[in-house]
Amino acid sequence: MSVLLPGSRREALELLARSNGAAMPIAGGTDLLVHWPQRQEEHDRAYLDLSGIAELRPVEWTPDALVLGGLTTYWDVIRDARVGRELPLLAVAARQVGSIQIQTRGTWAGNIVNGSPAADGVPVLMAYDAVVVLESVAGREEVPLERFYEGYKQMRRRPDQLVVAIRIPRRPYTFQRFVKIGSRRAQAIAKVGLAVTHSAAGGGGWRVVAASVAPTIRRCPSIERLLEEQAAVHSPEELLPAIARDVTPIDDIRSTAEYRKLAMARVLFYDVFRGREQGAGSTDHGRRMTDNG
Amino acid sequence: MRNERDMTTNSAFRTPHSALEVSFTLNGTPTTVSVPDSERLLDTLRYRLGLTGAKEGCAEGECGACTVWLDGLPANSCLVPIYQVRGRRVNTVEALDPAAVAPLLDAGATQCGACTPGVVMTALWILQHPDVLATHTVRELMAGNLCRCTGYDGIVDGIEAARP
Numbered sequence: 001m002s003v004l005l006p007g008s009r010r011e012a013l014e015l016l017a018r019s020n021g022a023a024m025p026i027a028g029g030t031d032l033l034v035h036w037p038q039r040q041e042e043h044d045r046a047y048l049d050l051s052g053i054a055e056l057r058p059v060e061w062t063p064d065a066l067v068l069g070g071l072t073t074y075w076d077v078i079r080d081a082r083v084g085r086e087l088p089l090l091a092v093a094a095r096q097v098g099s100i101q102i103q104t105r106g107t108w109a110g111n112i113v114n115g116s117p118a119a120d121g122v123p124v125l126m127a128y129d130a131v132v133v134l135e136s137v138a139g140r141e142e143v144p145l146e147r148f149y150e151g152y153k154q155m156r157r158r159p160d161q162l163v164v165a166i167r168i169p170r171r172p173y174t175f176q177r178f179v180k181i182g183s184r185r186a187q188a189i190a191k192v193g194l195a196v197t198h199s200a201a202g203g204g205g206w207r208v209v210a211a212s213v214a215p216t217i218r219r220c221p222s223i224e225r226l227l228e229e230q231a232a233v234h235s236p237e238e239l240l241p242a243i244a245r246d247v248t249p250i251d252d253i254r255s256t257a258e259y260r261k262l263a264m265a266r267v268l269f270y271d272v273f274r275g276r277e278q279g280a281g282s283t284d285h286g287r288r289m290t291d292n293g
Numbered sequence: 294m295r296n297e298r299d300m301t302t303n304s305a306f307r308t309p310h311s312a313l314e315v316s317f318t319l320n321g322t323p324t325t326v327s328v329p330d331s332e333r334l335l336d337t338l339r340y341r342l343g344l345t346g347a348k349e350g351c352a353e354g355e356c357g358a359c360t361v362w363l364d365g366l367p368a369n370s371c372l373v374p375i376y377q378v379r380g381r382r383v384n385t386v387e388a389l390d391p392a393a394v395a396p397l398l399d400a401g402a403t404q405c406g407a408c409t410p411g412v413v414m415t416a417l418w419i420l421q422h423p424d425v426l427a428t429h430t431v432r433e434l435m436a437g438n439l440c441r442c443t444g445y446d447g448i449v450d451g452i453e454a455a456r457p
């Protein structure tokens with residue numbers, strides 16, 4: 001293991017290009033430093049430290065987008081009062097990541113590239129129609145986050161590309177909600193995560209994004225269709241066929257497939273299908289639930 | 294410090310654990326260490342600089358016993374590669390004013406003490422930044438510091454008692 005310490009974006013991209021895939025970017029290290037002793041034995045691996053690249057850190061508001069940098073942390077977003085007013089799910093989800101010590105270090109780009117199906121940052125970004133801005137020495141490329149993942153931990157990023165920005169369109173929303181179900185309130189990885197938005201503005205409509213219920217975080221087109229059609233739904237159980245079309249949960253260390261489907265049905269029914277009537281004007285955008293209440 | 298010239302001979306990929314010189318400000322004092330590049334801030338503090346206040350409870354960011362301030366923000370030093378502190382400010386429990394910790398002792402915020410160095414780093418950060426209490430509760434802010442003894446009430450009460 002060795003490290004590369006670029007001082008600028010340009011230098012980082014050149015080092016990455018020259019390493020032929022052997023260099024791995026490191027930002028907040030909150031995913032990479034876990035199980036560190038094993039990683040020290042990776043003799044052919046070089047870590048490319050992004051933390052010294054000041055130009056990747058700032059958050060920028062343009063007339064039509066919020067642009068997060070490749071190094072923007074959860075805490076940077078939590079402390080931006082404008083986020084709370086305009087794109088509140090970003091702050092709601094950021095506050096549910098780990099703990100304050102993780103939020104000050106962990107980055108949005110790291111959450112995207114780590115590729116966990118249980119991530120908390122990715123679902124809200126996807127529900128807000130975020131675009132991942134990738135850059136290599138060959139130039140820039142933009143990939144909508146909803147098309148970024150191709151399979152479990154498989155994504156449309158080449159090893160020579162950095163995530164240099166994440167662009168989130170500024171739209172007026174009539175409904176926005178993020179619900180995470182975990183074993184306890186803090187430091188718990190989601191058993192089920194749901195981010196739901198509705199916007200009447202261009203390209204909007206309903207977006208229902210589910211986490212921890214498929215190999216990748218993904219949109220749920222069947223559920224979205226029921227919402228678009230304003231289908232009458234009378235119980236959580238009535239949502240199960242649509243859920244079965246949209247997601248493929250598994251039994252694992254944190255939960256079972258059965259529980260995940262039921263939990264998802266109940267959250268969708270009580271928070272979204274029932275909640276949509278009082279959607280506009282509601283300031284309660286998020287919830288964290290534990291299994292025992 | 295390693296630079297890009299190493300890349301031209303590809304030596305960057307062949308020499309494991311090569312030494313690195315890292316300069317930072319530790320508890321207000323400019324400090325330079327020469328360390329293997331695989332070292333974590335927690336290791337450097339404890340085993341190279343003799344600052345054993347930060348504890349290794351879990352080594353994976355869960356317990357908070359290793360909490361320090363990095364550029365003024367609480368961070369788990371077990372998850373910080375040493376090269377990431379170059380040019381930055383690190384504050385550890387050793388530099389805290391004992392008088393500031395007194396209200397926590399009075400409220401029963403410590404029993405066995407294993408969690409305490411980390412707890413007081415987060416607690417005093419909250420007390421020095423009371424504006425965060427406009428948006429967060431003490432319990433939410435303390436959620437990254439696990440304690441097996443106190444049941445947390447003493448910790449929360451101590452912080453509430455010391456609030457400006």
Ligand SMILES: Cc1cc2nc3c(=O)[nH]c(=O)nc-3n(C[C@H](O)[C@H](O)[C@H](O)COP(=O)(O)OP(=O)(O)OC[C@H]3O[C@@H](n4cnc5c(N)ncnc54)[C@H](O)[C@@H]3O)c2cc1C
Binds near residue numbers: 024027113190
């Ligand atoms: C105790 C603990 C609790 C946690 N709780 C949660 C939680 O509740 N919810 C949650 O979602 N996550 C959680 N995490 C995981 C982690 O904190 C997040 O995934 C975080 O966003 C990772 O960001 P980072 O900057 O620390 O990533 P790093 O560890 O630095 O990197 C992660 C991956 O991203 C790549 N990468 C980073 N930046 C870039 C870039 N700009 N361009 C290209 N590739 C890049 C790295 O190469 C690596 O593959 C937790 C972690 C810990 C240790």
Ligand code: FES
Binds near residue numbers: 356
């Ligand atoms: S030892 Fe660092 S958080 Fe537990």
Ligand code: FES
Binds near residue numbers: 403405409440
């Ligand atoms: S006092 Fe014993 S763990 Fe907190």
